[in-house]
Amino acid sequence: MKKKVFGNATDALAGIATDGMTVMAGGFGLCGMPASLIEALRDTGASALTCVSNNAGTDGEGLALLLSTGQIRKMISSYVGDNKLFSDLYLSGAIELEFCPQGTLAERCRAGGAGIAGFYTKTGVGTVNAEGKEIREFDGVPHVLETGIIADLALVKAEIADEDGNLIYRKTARNFNPDMAMGGRMTVAEVEQIVPAGSLDPDHIHTPGIFVQRVVQSTRAKRIEKLTERSKEVAQ
Amino acid sequence: MKKKVFGNATDALAGIATDGMTVMAGGFGLCGMPASLIEALRDTGASALTCVSNNAGTDGEGLALLLSTGQIRKMISSYVGDNKLFSDLYLSGAIELEFCPQGTLAERCRAGGAGIAGFYTKTGVGTVNAEGKEIREFDGVPHVLETGIIADLALVKAEIADEDGNLIYRKTARNFNPDMAMGGRMTVAEVEQIVPAGSLDPDHIHTPGIFVQRVVQSTRAKRIEKLTERSKEVAQ
Amino acid sequence: MSWSRDEMAAKAAEEIEDGFYVNLGIGIPTLVANHIPADRDLILQSENGMLGMGPFPFEGEADPDLINAGKQTITELDRTSYFSSSTSFAMIRGGHIDLAILGTMEVAQNGDIANWMIPGKLVKGMGGGMDLVAGAKRVVVITDHVTKSGAPKLLKQCTLPLTGQGVVKRIITDLGIFDVKGEGLAVAEIAPGVSREQIQKATDAALLAWPDKELA
């Protein structure tokens, strides 16, 4: 069997990072974000990237690594707050930004991976997001045409992978990762744990291995973006 | 909490079966087919139904129950072989048939449930399936516009449900069931086992309870359509 | 005397029927969860991929893999399920969410809502807002009746870029409750001690009807 498991993130990206390519990166903020792979992508030096990701990283974390080196030419995101570096780059004109509603973004990634070239949604009708796009009525209700996105490279984060690239996610760290695993022509998964083939219950697999070309052990610890807790004393 | 679990299939369909409605029925042949609910739907007497299902049942099983009573006006299916009753009805003009490629059918059910009114696919371009439908090029490749289907009632089969309607399927009995659970305005699930809320690992749930309005215990045994085996002696 | 934020949230909580699947926006809407009547049960959706959202974790028990749409750490319940972003928005866009309760910058008498950007100011993005207002079965807005500088937020027409067109059904403010009627708003309830004149002065939108019974 063709080996999918790579020794480290640098090897996992060897030969597949090129200037000008489109890269999807999973995660909702820092949750379920492929931090080791983003770091390795920075180290490839690939530039003029179009990055498809719900967020643009936080200061010093995630895609901010690629923003600080100027490797990103364009972002396609639903929310880029929480990130001063991005703001500065955007306001100075150093980076292009395409806003995309969060659900439309997820659906566009899935659609690209599913061979759906375009789809009609009510989301964004009558807003700037529909400007320049076709509007068509279905049952009298206007819908806007959105297109599927296919990425040259998708970087995703999962909890467990087996040697065949089957993935299982954990809790809300799943988010965009299954959709982007589908949307990438080449998908590389970073995981907490790699297990032998046959270790996973085939009914529990979230992303079948056909969508995953390479797998690597994560080396960066999970981080919490906004720690919000309640006191045990108050609650009891 | 609003109770989703019903005592039997008849009660589970009480008040929601009406003449002329569109009904989705999960299953691939007899595998993962909601047999108890189809039987109960027959007993409601609801007529002039449009049935969306990959197949039309086999002789005496599944939707054939509704065919034999003349309750189905139209089928939307990808494959209606293996069913002499359907052939007879179709050839006599007693029933209308809309063929839909299997993948397009699954996607149309999911799309209806996901608020996607239409989508473009390469499947069927240049065939009778594209006749009368819009063709549009994306990156120079012609695609055909297909529409989402929303059913008044979706009947699905799962292995396990919890009291909140969260569903887990088993092996290839999953097939169209998750897509149709989404596509129904009212979805009723028939299951082998009903467990208390909190019994299921939230990462293992295939269909979240939001897509399932009613749940009932299955009372018909799983059946094998084409038993195909090999001899242990020959293999060893 | 007008309604406090908690009183506004309690009014919004009355919208919730037993068994409703509900998405709550950030800000005042998050308070709604504290005011659910005891005889009703609701399931909170978090659009980053969770149904059955629980409260914040106890100190020291936060899980980096378990956050809400505001990126705050939260907990799961015995009814929780997790799913992908595309499935989450399939729920939203497909009309499976019974109710979305959101804050806003502006709302118009025809149900238009503008709550994601102010031209000239730094834009953070619409997140899932456009999907929610377009997809939820019912969209209710909770907002202060006027801006910090005293300008009306309930308008004839939105001035800011829209999040959605004709999507809001009801508006709950510190001064009252307003139903969108296309050509204007019908006042469904007035907060105690608030006068018609006070509402009229603070509202740009046309007011078409007043409640039969006014609390005073």
Added chain:
Amino acid sequence: MSWSRDEMAAKAAEEIEDGFYVNLGIGIPTLVANHIPADRDLILQSENGMLGMGPFPFEGEADPDLINAGKQTITELDRTSYFSSSTSFAMIRGGHIDLAILGTMEVAQNGDIANWMIPGKLVKGMGGGMDLVAGAKRVVVITDHVTKSGAPKLLKQCTLPLTGQGVVKRIITDLGIFDVKGEGLAVAEIAPGVSREQIQKATDAALLAWPDKELA
């Protein structure tokens, strides 16, 4: 002498590269799985919702929840995963299946394929055939070179309703291997003992090129 069905299947098996995800149609294509070279590994997809399809079950071990796209009982392997129909066809339509090997009634020199209906005869349906031919990265057809009545199946133009347009890349018959070149077929290989004349007589499609080396 021409190729047997098993020899045709063995020729098709040479198409398979290590690690390929492959969908095999019913009929001769199912034989391909028996001829995979030992140094190569393939993962079989069954479009009803399974990757990593195993052999038929032993007597008495069939599971009603575990069938292939032909509705036959099968088994799982240690690499198996299950998924919904929409996800299964996302794989197919999205170009994630490396190779589909299918039977056919007719195939044309431009890659058109017709294998789902004969007008006037009872139509069973296209099943997943239209999705497979439109979506798989490479579509290879295995078929007898002529019909039972001796009519050519490799045509200038299909006469039956199409399953897909311009989708077939290679055709493997009992007489040889043919590559679709748009304006005609290039003969890539001739079965042992088969003459050019025999192929020409049995073929309606234009034959543009012949192999440098012919097996005799």
